[in-house]
Amino acid sequence: MSPTPNARVLFNKVPEGFPGPETTLYDTSQTIDLEHVSLQGGFLVKILALSIEPYLRFLMDKDGFKDVMPSFVLGEPLWGPGVGVVVRSEHDGVKEGEHVAGMVPHQEYTIQKDLSMVKVIENKPNLPWSVYLGALGVPGKTAYYAWKEYAHPKRGETVYISGAASAVGSFVVQLAKMDGLRVIASAGSEEKVKYLQLLGADVAFNYRTEDVEKVLERDGPIDIYWDNVGGATLDAALVAANRHARFIECGMISAYNTGAVVKNMVLVFKKGITLYGFLVLDLEPKYESEFYQVVPELIRSGKIRFKEEVFEGLDKVGEAITEVQRGESTGKVVVKISD
Amino acid sequence: MSPTPNARVLFNKVPEGFPGPETTLYDTSQTIDLEHVSLQGGFLVKILALSIEPYLRFLMDKDGFKDVMPSFVLGEPLWGPGVGVVVRSEHDGVKEGEHVAGMVPHQEYTIQKDLSMVKVIENKPNLPWSVYLGALGVPGKTAYYAWKEYAHPKRGETVYISGAASAVGSFVVQLAKMDGLRVIASAGSEEKVKYLQLLGADVAFNYRTEDVEKVLERDGPIDIYWDNVGGATLDAALVAANRHARFIECGMISAYNTGAVVKNMVLVFKKGITLYGFLVLDLEPKYESEFYQVVPELIRSGKIRFKEEVFEGLDKVGEAITEVQRGESTGKVVVKISD
Numbered sequence: 001m002s003p004t005p006n007a008r009v010l011f012n013k014v015p016e017g018f019p020g021p022e023t024t025l026y027d028t029s030q031t032i033d034l035e036h037v038s039l040q041g042g043f044l045v046k047i048l049a050l051s052i053e054p055y056l057r058f059l060m061d062k063d064g065f066k067d068v069m070p071s072f073v074l075g076e077p078l079w080g081p082g083v084g085v086v087v088r089s090e091h092d093g094v095k096e097g098e099h100v101a102g103m104v105p106h107q108e109y110t111i112q113k114d115l116s117m118v119k120v121i122e123n124k125p126n127l128p129w130s131v132y133l134g135a136l137g138v139p140g141k142t143a144y145y146a147w148k149e150y151a152h153p154k155r156g157e158t159v160y161i162s163g164a165a166s167a168v169g170s171f172v173v174q175l176a177k178m179d180g181l182r183v184i185a186s187a188g189s190e191e192k193v194k195y196l197q198l199l200g201a202d203v204a205f206n207y208r209t210e211d212v213e214k215v216l217e218r219d220g221p222i223d224i225y226w227d228n229v230g231g232a233t234l235d236a237a238l239v240a241a242n243r244h245a246r247f248i249e250c251g252m253i254s255a256y257n258t259g260a261v262v263k264n265m266v267l268v269f270k271k272g273i274t275l276y277g278f279l280v281l282d283l284e285p286k287y288e289s290e291f292y293q294v295v296p297e298l299i300r301s302g303k304i305r306f307k308e309e310v311f312e313g314l315d316k317v318g319e320a321i322t323e324v325q326r327g328e329s330t331g332k333v334v335v336k337i338s339d
Numbered sequence: 340m341s342p343t344p345n346a347r348v349l350f351n352k353v354p355e356g357f358p359g360p361e362t363t364l365y366d367t368s369q370t371i372d373l374e375h376v377s378l379q380g381g382f383l384v385k386i387l388a389l390s391i392e393p394y395l396r397f398l399m400d401k402d403g404f405k406d407v408m409p410s411f412v413l414g415e416p417l418w419g420p421g422v423g424v425v426v427r428s429e430h431d432g433v434k435e436g437e438h439v440a441g442m443v444p445h446q447e448y449t450i451q452k453d454l455s456m457v458k459v460i461e462n463k464p465n466l467p468w469s470v471y472l473g474a475l476g477v478p479g480k481t482a483y484y485a486w487k488e489y490a491h492p493k494r495g496e497t498v499y500i501s502g503a504a505s506a507v508g509s510f511v512v513q514l515a516k517m518d519g520l521r522v523i524a525s526a527g528s529e530e531k532v533k534y535l536q537l538l539g540a541d542v543a544f545n546y547r548t549e550d551v552e553k554v555l556e557r558d559g560p561i562d563i564y565w566d567n568v569g570g571a572t573l574d575a576a577l578v579a580a581n582r583h584a585r586f587i588e589c590g591m592i593s594a595y596n597t598g599a600v601v602k603n604m605v606l607v608f609k610k611g612i613t614l615y616g617f618l619v620l621d622l623e624p625k626y627e628s629e630f631y632q633v634v635p636e637l638i639r640s641g642k643i644r645f646k647e648e649v650f651e652g653l654d655k656v657g658e659a660i661t662e663v664q665r666g667e668s669t670g671k672v673v674v675k676i677s678d
Contacts, residue, residue, distance in 0.1 A: 066609075
């Protein structure tokens with residue numbers, strides 16, 4: 001069998017502010033011999049889909065996610081969560097035809113030497129494989145683990161969720177409704193607002209046309225804030241917070257590309273608020289098995305709904321990253337490479 | 340017996356920025372008849388000393404400490420923590436000659452209708468009464484309760500304490516040393532730095548002459564940050580924080596008079612930091628009895644040391660408030676009215 005193309009997406013230029021087309025380079029210069037390439041005890045994976053996470057932006061800066069993940073290297077492939085199928089294996093723990101999910105380079109084929117970066121997935125509920133990048137992947141785990149760990153919800157309380165149409169945000173909207181909370185949710189378009197209403201948000205609004213502080217003054221106060229945005233949105237949530245509010249600091253998209261100042265931190269102390277910064281990997285040992293017991297069935301039965309925005313083809317990675325950073329996407333942004 | 344003067348300190352003008360001489364008015368127009376004034380079942384207290392707390396600044400703004408304490412009223416006396424001796428009592432719970440501590444108006448004599456605002460203090464270790472405004476009062480409780488609740492110290496970890504020469508800060512320095520931590524402490528003068536060294540701080544520095552971020556880069560990283568300052572100091576602590584650092588948000592003196600922005604909040608999420616805002620009254624039910632069992636003996640034996648800065652005379656309240664807000668004081672600032 002002749003060599004097969006193995007296209008890659010390389011890190012081309014450190015962006016200033018928002019990443020643009022020059023940040024990444026789609027490279028088709030390499031090939032791979034699928035039958036004969038040496039696996040050295042590992043396994044060969046054909047990547048089916050990649051997840052475009054907001055935090056990929058950190059990996060573009062030197063020490064951008066220090067002590068958590070190494071940054072991208074100029075001239076080398078980007079990497080992030082992906083799902084794939086095993087083409088050939090010399091590893092006892094994984095067989096040809098099985099699916100794996102985990103951290104993979106942004107390329108069509110990858111050789112993994114062991115199961116440290118990816119895990120075999122069973123997919124008992126027979127869902128599309130890309131779900132393992134969204135509702136059953138890092139975003140779903142982020143939502144579920146942190147809600148269980150930090151929200152301490154009491155029926156009848158009010159939660160505000162920013163970035164609520166994202167993969168994580170939309171999951172949290174639904175968890176909060178299941179717990180009997182009043183949900184205020186914001187996103188950046190009328191279409192997203194409609195989606196949030198569909199998911200059950202009691203108050204859904206477009207932060208580009210309505211002032212967050214005014215909406216929260218009218219529809220608050222709030223007991224829980226799920227923060228995907230930071231900056232001025234965090235400031236507004238601090239103003240609207242009740243005493244002893246819990247702030248779950250899941251992300252701060254407003255700060256990744258332009259920086260974002262917070263002016264009302266004094267309210268943290270005055271109101272006795274706790275802000276929980278966390279990374280999903282911190283909570284994995286405590287919640288992973290519960291998650292896989294509970295969430296696949298919630299998804300199969302339609303109790304947790306999710307949306308995917310699919311970019312077709314590996315060459316669309318750069319475009320997808322820019323859209324995620326600009327907050328223009330809805331649900332889980334996935335780059336599909338193969339069926 | 341002829342009427343006795345009952346001088347008061349009135350709230351005279353809402354300050355913009357730092358409170359100045361015009362903020363308060365020392366008023367000697369009133370008198371009180373100590374023998375005959377009607378107590379209506381309550382008790383008459385001669386106030387011995389007042390504590391000048393940083394949070395008094397909040398009470399100068401409308402809703403400045405909303406849901407916690409009412410603000411000062413123009414033309415009426417200020418109020419805050421104080422200690423006094425009972426002159427006459429019609430109340431079953433308190434006798435003439437006993438000492439009380441709690442929230443009192445800034446005046447020489449006050450009639451309390453019940454024990455809701457003040458409590459009888461026993462003073463078994465026979466300490467100066469003003470200690471019940473400092474190491475055995477709100478500052479001591481603040482330090483002890485929050486350290487026990489939020490610090491989760493592990494021997495060998497590093498803590499940074501800002502505003503470390505204050506009544507709360509200096510108490511925390513000593514608690515941290517008892518727990519086997521490495522202590523970095525900052526304050527605003529060479530004299531204070533010497534005091535911090537005397538208390539056992541491993542690294543003590545003057546933030547007016549040394550850059551906080553540089554010191555923490557050299558002597559950090561830090562696992563715990565005790566924040567009395569906020570603003571740029573909080574930003575520097577975020578940069579120097581290890582993953583899973585605990586930030587105890589005790590106060591933000593930099594923000595009370597001039598406002599203070601925080602630019603590095605994104606690190607809360609990236610590093611999985613938790614910020615605990617709290618008020619001492621939230622923790623009182625859990626720790627009060629332990630505090631009175633443990634701390635008086637620590638003080639009597641000299642294991643916890645403290646300093647007082649005494650302003651002599653009720654007419655010095657305004658001056659004392661300004662000094663506290665400008666961060667020029669060391670230890671507990673007390674206005675002494677009578678012996």
